[in-house]
Amino acid sequence: MARSVLLTGGAGYIGSHTYVALIEAGYHVVIIDDFSNSKASVLSRLSQLTGVNRVSSYEGSVLDPAFLDQVFDAHDFDAVVHFAAKKAVGESTEIPLEYIEVNCSGLLNLLKVMKGRGVRRLVFSSSATVYGEPEELPIHEDAPRGYTNPYGFTKLMGEQILEQAAAADPAWAFGILRYFNPVGAHPSGLIGEDPSDIPNNLMPYIAKVAAGDLPHLGVFGSDYDTPDGTGVRDYIHVCDLAEGHVxxxxxxxxxxxxxxxxxxxxxxxxxxxxxxxxxxxCGRDLPYEMKPRRPGDVAACYAEASRARALLGFEATRGLDDMCASSWHWITTGSKDA
Ligand SMILES: NC(=O)c1ccc[n+]([C@@H]2O[C@H](COP(=O)([O-])OP(=O)(O)OC[C@H]3O[C@@H](n4cnc5c(N)ncnc54)[C@H](O)[C@@H]3O)[C@@H](O)[C@H]2O)c1
Structure with a gap:
């Protein structure tokens, strides 16, 4: 019998790609999402992509324990992959309490219902943001943790909640995955990062410049101690990331x-x-303007990737051109009528 997995936030950017990877790996997958940062139309696209006749999904919030109870009543889950969260760093500085509520209370609600049902395996979407301002590169998992904004605080607290739970009760098994910078899209062009609003992250911003929706890219800092003076980050293809969850x-x-x-x-x-x-x-040089450094930005941030390789057999195989080409394919095809 196929293992059954609950995906919270499964209609979102990383969740939808992980849905595909889990179906390809033979799992039965159920999505819950409140569609606060995604569209229900992604469900029919997932069906088209995977051949699953009707994607099993429920609309509701992880902040609603009665809703979670109903979903757990209807299914016998082997594990949960928890994506549902608010993720915009800038917004988190304006409405920190909402971030703490969704990201931390949502996690607690989920853990309580899981415990009540004897479901003890959870994969948690953490982030390189839990390293705060890294002291050494590449960043090893044992590096000191910290935070520089409320969003980072919620991810660090999420990890600590899981650590406390596991310390008190070894029946819990948590996969804490610290993502670096997920980019790109599924090669089909059917799913990708929803390009509404002005993006916070580099690649969606560049994509908007490429599409002519924004005039140019502002490059914040050209005098960092990096090979070309601009900030360096560790970009990972979202399909590689999705496979990491499997x-x-x-x-x-x-x-x-x-x-x-x-x-x-x-x-x-x-x-x-x-x-x-x-x-x-996209076939043309993209305009940019050099700007001063932004406070709080670090020169470089990239992962020590060997633990994931040794423990999980994880290897990111898709390169930079694939990241950009798949993003552009999504922007010029799938995202138009999503
Ligand atoms: N994208 C990144 O750069 C990045 C980096 C590190 C970590 N993460 C983490 O990965 C996870 C997924 O990120 P993403 O980029 O796919 O974001 P996303 O916003 O595309 O996906 C999150 C999904 O959760 C849903 N959601 C939000 N609040 C909810 C609630 N209360 N109840 C139910 N559903 C809710 C949204 O509608 C959305 O579909 C998040 O936890 C995020 O913090 C993302």
Whole structure:
């Protein structure tokens, strides 16, 4: 019998790609999402992509324990993959309490209902943001943790909630996955990062410039101690990231032991390298303007990727051109009528 997995936030950017990877790996998957940052139309696209006749899904919030109870009444889950959260760093500085409520209370609600049903395996969407301002590169999982904004605070607190739960009760098995910078889209062009609003992150911003929706990219800082002076980050293709969730889940199921790993490539790419690669994907040079550094930005941030390789067999295989080409394919096809 296929293992059954609950995906919270499964209609979102990373959740939808993980849905595809889990179906391809033979799991039965149920999505819950309140569609606060996604569209219900993604469900029919997932059906089209995977051949699953009707994607099993429920509309509701992780803040609603009665709703969670209903979903757990209807299914016998082996594990949960928890994506549902608010994720905009800038917004989190304006409405920190909402971020703490959704990201931390949502997690607590989920853990309580899981415990009541004896479901003890959970994969948690954490982030490189839990390293605060990194002291050493590449960033190892044992590096000191911290936060520089309310969003980062909620992710660190999420990890700590899981650590406290596991310390008190070893029946829990948590896969804590610290994503670096997820980019790109499924090669079909049917799912990708929803390009509404002004994006916070580099690649969606570049994509908007490429599409002519924004005039140019502002490059914040050209005098960092990096090869071309611009900021360096570890970009990982969202399909690689999605496969990392499948590997984390199967590790939890095989061993019932938890793990905390970075999911990145281990390589840093600069803003200008990213811009040039996106230019190759869309067929023209993209305009940019150099601006002063932004307070709080670090020169470089990339993962020590060896623990995920050793523990989960995880390897990011898709390169920069694939990241940009798949993003551009999504922007010019699928995102138009999503
Ligand atoms: N995208 C990134 O750069 C990145 C990096 C590190 C970590 N993460 C984490 O990964 C997870 C997924 O990120 P994403 O980029 O796919 O974001 P996303 O916004 O595309 O997906 C999150 C999904 O959760 C849903 N959701 C939000 N609040 C909910 C609630 N209360 N109840 C039910 N559903 C709710 C949204 O509608 C959306 O579909 C988040 O936890 C995020 O913090 C993302």
């Amino acid at each position: 590997q984390s889940l199967s590790k939890l199921i095989e061993t019932d032991d938890g793990h905390t790993v970075n999911l990145g490539t281990g390589n840093g790419l600069s803003v200008l390298e990213m811009l040039a690669a996106y230019g190759r994907a």
